[in-house]
Amino acid sequence: SAVISQKPSRDICQRGTSLTIQCQVDSQVTMMFWYRQQPGQSLTLIATANQGSEATYESGFVIDKFPISRPNLTFSTLTVSNMSPEDSSIYLCSASRTGGLNTEAFFGQGTRLTVV
Amino acid sequence: DQQVKQNSPSLSVQEGRISILNCDYTNSMFDYFLWYKKYPAEGPTFLISISSIKDKNEDGRFTVFLNKSAKHLSLHIVPSQPGDSSVYFCAASAPGGTSYGKLTFGQGTILTVHP
Numbered sequence: 001s002a003v004i005s006q007k008p009s010r011d012i013c014q015r016g017t018s019l020t021i022q023c024q025v026d027s028q029v030t031m032m033f034w035y036r037q038q039p040g041q042s043l044t045l046i047a048t049a050n051q052g053s054e055a056t057y058e059s060g061f062v063i064d065k066f067p068i069s070r071p072n073l074t075f076s077t078l079t080v081s082n083m084s085p086e087d088s089s090i091y092l093c094s095a096s097r098t099g100g101l102n103t104e105a106f107f108g109q110g111t112r113l114t115v116v
Numbered sequence: 117d118q119q120v121k122q123n124s125p126s127l128s129v130q131e132g133r134i135s136i137l138n139c140d141y142t143n144s145m146f147d148y149f150l151w152y153k154k155y156p157a158e159g160p161t162f163l164i165s166i167s168s169i170k171d172k173n174e175d176g177r178f179t180v181f182l183n184k185s186a187k188h189l190s191l192h193i194v195p196s197q198p199g200d201s202s203v204y205f206c207a208a209s210a211p212g213g214t215s216y217g218k219l220t221f222g223q224g225t226i227l228t229v230h231p
Contacts, residue, residue, distance in 0.1 A: 004159070031217040042205065043160070043221040092159055096217030104150065105207075105217045107159030 002027055006093050006108035013083055013115050020079045021111045023093030028073040033094040033105070034066070043092065049076040083115045119143045120208050122222035129229050135193040137225050139206030142187065146208035150219065151180060151191045153202040160205060164191070196229045203227075 003026040013019050023032065032049040047055040047068055055068035070076040080087050093108040121140045129135045139149075147168035152160035166173040166180045166189065173180050179192045193200055206222040 006159075009157075033218060042223045043207075043219075045218060045220070048218060094217070094219075104162050104165065105219055106162065107152075109157070109159045112157070 002029055002095055002097065002106045004093055004095055004106055004108035006111050008111055009109060010112040011114070013113065015084050015115055017083055018079055018081045019083065019113060020077050021091055021093070023076045023078070023095075023108055025074045025095050029095040029097050030073075031096045031105075032070055032076045034068060034076070034078045035092040035094060035107075037090040037092065037110070039088070046078070046091075049078075080113065083113075085115045088113055088115045117142075118223075119146075120206055120220050120222040122204075122206055122225050124225050125223070126226040126228070129196045129227065131198055131229055131231050132195045135191075135196045135200065135227055135229065137191040137193075137204050137206075137227065139189045139191075139222050140187055141189075141208050143208070143210065143220070144187070145210040146220070147211055148209045149180070149182060149189050150207045150209075151178075152205045152207060153200075154205060154224070155202055163204075193227075196227075198229045198231050201227055201229050 005024045007022045034046040035043045037043045045058050046061045047057040049055050049068050049070040051070045067079045090110045090112050092110045094105045096105045119142050150165040151163040154160045164175050164178045164180050166182050182189045203224045205224045207219040
């Protein structure tokens with residue numbers, strides 16, 4: 001398994017501002033992902049964080065709103081830009097070691113964001 | 117389009133009895149399935165998984181069954197314990213290069229085990 005630490009664990013932000021969430025893994029991993037869990041909803045994949053290149057975004061998510069960095073194999077950031085109350089969610093970082101079958105994905109504890 | 121569905125939002129079970137959580141999927145490309153449990157203020161914790169080449173995988177009190185023809189899987193917990201009370205998510209992934217680890221989740225089922 002891998003231990004994934006996210007910072008901050010929670011924040012309350014003003015609308016129109018941006019927040020950057022950090023994700024640190026305790027060992028090198030192949031894949032890193034960012035998910036969102038809106039209140040009462042399931043987890044939805046935002047994007048795959050690619051090391052050294054632009055992230056791959058899922059339908060409905062764009063780089064201008066959720067810029068992502070992954071400078072190395074153990075670290076990634078997600079920025080939530082120009083926030084509105086609709087962005088209030090739990091944001092989760094995930095990582096996995098291999099890309100083949102039987103790949104488990106591990107999760108950080110999440111960042112609970114409230115936009116007021 | 118909800119490709120992974122958990123149709124029971126909640127389940128209540130007596131301690132010592134069996135808990136059965138169900139999950140259905142629509143995407144026939146999914147070939148690897150996982151169950152996670154999630155407590156409030158924590159990230160999902162991996163429980164057990166199954167690949168499409170199997171129809172059963174067991175780990176202690178947890179067993180996952182896969183019925184590919186019905187596109188259905190279930191998680192059995194025997195015997196259930198109060199500490200099992202949590203939200204359980206079913207997740208699936210499809211093959212293709214770097215796709216593994218990239219998961220589609222169901223809506224979750226809240227399991228409550230009563231002493």
